[in-house]
Amino acid sequence: DQQVKQNSPSLSVQEGRISILNCDYTNSMFDYFLWYKKYPAEGPTFLISISSIKDKNEDGRFTVFLNKSAKHLSLHIVPSQPGDSAVYFCAASGTGGTSYGKLTFGQGTILTVHP
Amino acid sequence: DGGITQSPKYLFRKEGQNVTLSCEQNLNHDAMYWYRQDPGQGLRLIYYSQIVNDFQKGDIAEGYSVSREKKESFPLTVTSAQKNPTAFYLCASSIPDRMNTEAFFGQGTRLTVV
Numbered sequence: 001d002q003q004v005k006q007n008s009p010s011l012s013v014q015e016g017r018i019s020i021l022n023c024d025y026t027n028s029m030f031d032y033f034l035w036y037k038k039y040p041a042e043g044p045t046f047l048i049s050i051s052s053i054k055d056k057n058e059d060g061r062f063t064v065f066l067n068k069s070a071k072h073l074s075l076h077i078v079p080s081q082p083g084d085s086a087v088y089f090c091a092a093s094g095t096g097g098t099s100y101g102k103l104t105f106g107q108g109t110i111l112t113v114h115p
Numbered sequence: 116d117g118g119i120t121q122s123p124k125y126l127f128r129k130e131g132q133n134v135t136l137s138c139e140q141n142l143n144h145d146a147m148y149w150y151r152q153d154p155g156q157g158l159r160l161i162y163y164s165q166i167v168n169d170f171q172k173g174d175i176a177e178g179y180s181v182s183r184e185k186k187e188s189f190p191l192t193v194t195s196a197q198k199n200p201t202a203f204y205l206c207a208s209s210i211p212d213r214m215n216t217e218a219f220f221g222q223g224t225r226l227t228v229v
Contacts, residue, residue: 006153006157034117041203041223043138091158102163107155107156108157
């Protein structure tokens with residue numbers, strides 16, 4: 001039972017354009033959402049997060065949008081740079097029930113930014 | 116510098132042998148986690164511990180065991196009962212009693228069964 005889904009395995013974008021990575025979740029107990037970036041053979045690094053009380057959080061070139069009614073979030077990267085090429089994981093956690101204290105990850109999306 | 120250290124980076128095991136992966140953190144975090152990454156499947160939770168001397172099974176605990184005798188350490192043993200142990204293993208830590216906090220990851224251990 002995949003509670004966090006990233007339905008696009010890969011995304012290819014031209015440098016300078018916008019990258020939009022999508023994530024859907026099914027568990028209504030999730031109230032905190034994160035995006036991680038991962039390079040091959042390395043651990044994921046935290047990128048940006050959003051609480052369920054917000055619908056948008058921005059940090060420089062990165063913006064995360066949350067649509068609670070649709071159980072959907074997205075990560076926008078503007079402008080995209082070749083150094084952004086990596087695997088991006090969406091993750092979720094909750095403060096109650098079985099989701100407390102642990103992160104549930106999506107399958108990841110491979111982003112490639114072409115010069 | 117504070118952080119999480121996993122060792123070794125690469126590990127080879129013969130079929131039928133148990134192997135232990137090390138994870139140490141000096142971030143003073145109470146919670147620690149073990150994840151497994153396989154191609155196209157993202158990160159799946161094996162075990163987690165929110166406090167010393169206590170741990171819970173994650174989504175794919177079969178064939179694995181852990182201990183949490185010290186706050187700083189959370190070793191993972193891959194036993195011979197694990198049917199497909201070849202994978203990239205990631206350890207993480209966080210502060211569980213703080214809401215809205217991210218987990219910090221180590222650099223991972225690539226385990227290959229030969």
